[in-house]
Amino acid sequence: MQPLILLSGANQSRANYEAAVTAAGGLPHSRYLPEPEVQNFAGLILCGGGDLDHACFGQPDQGSRDVDRRRDEVELALVARFLEANRPILGICRGMQVLNVALGGDLIQDLPAPLRAGHTSDGQGDLLHPVIFSPGTVLAQLYPRPCLVNSAHHQAVSRLGRGLRPAALSEDGCVEGLVHASLPLWGVQWHPERLCLAHARPEAADGMRLFRFFLAACRRGAGPRTAAAQIHTKDR
Helix, strand or coil: CCCEEEEECCCCCCHHHHHHHHHCCCEEEEECCCCCCCCCCCEEEECCCCCCCHHHHCCCCCCCCCCCHHHHHHHHHHHHHHHHCCCCEEEECHHHHHHHHHCCCCEECCCCHHHHCCCCCCCCCCEEEEEEECCCCHHHHHCCCCEEEEECCCCEECCCCCCEEEEEEECCCCEEEEEECCCCEEEECCCHHHCCHHHCCCCCCCHHHHHHHHHHHHHHHCCCCCCHHHCCCCCC
16 A cells, blocks of 8 residues: 655645655645644655744744744654654755754754855745765765755754754755654755656756655555545645
8 A cells, every 4th residue: 555644734735745745656645734643654744834933943033934833833743753653754945944953953044145045036936056965875875966956945954953964965055955863864955846747857856766765765664554545635
């Protein structure tokens, strides 16, 4: 049976994430503010969205925006539950930042203008920029050469959380990927769901490689499965 994957995202369309999970062989269960339950799910994907509340990592407001504190609370609880159950987690953009904060790290709340110009186009769509992958990491295995990724963020990982190491860096030094030393946890600052299927860009990284890897990890985890007929993939 298809691994059942929980997608936690903003209260907006999550269609690109759902399509990527389905194409990679999974069954997406997509929700805004999902219940922090683990038992039915083989893995968790934390989707992109607005900023984390700066209070979650003990800082005063230094440029955070579009904060959704309830979502922060739910997703931090989800990370704790899935890690306790040793089930795979993939964090995408904001999701990677959630993983870092959940493990005790913090964030740059607003990149300085010279850096921000290379990572966000202020609502005009994704930018492409090169990244270099850290040797010996999963991301280096998936993407053995430096390549272009898309980018749409004004915050970035600063102090790393416990057990995390950088798996990809931009040319200006921003952390673009994270792996954990021992837990089935991976994060990317870019948006692979917007670099695959109908959104694939031949000059950029193939986002489906990451989703296929993640689904393979979820299958190896052998978590409980739920038949497609028992679940709806849209909010009620």
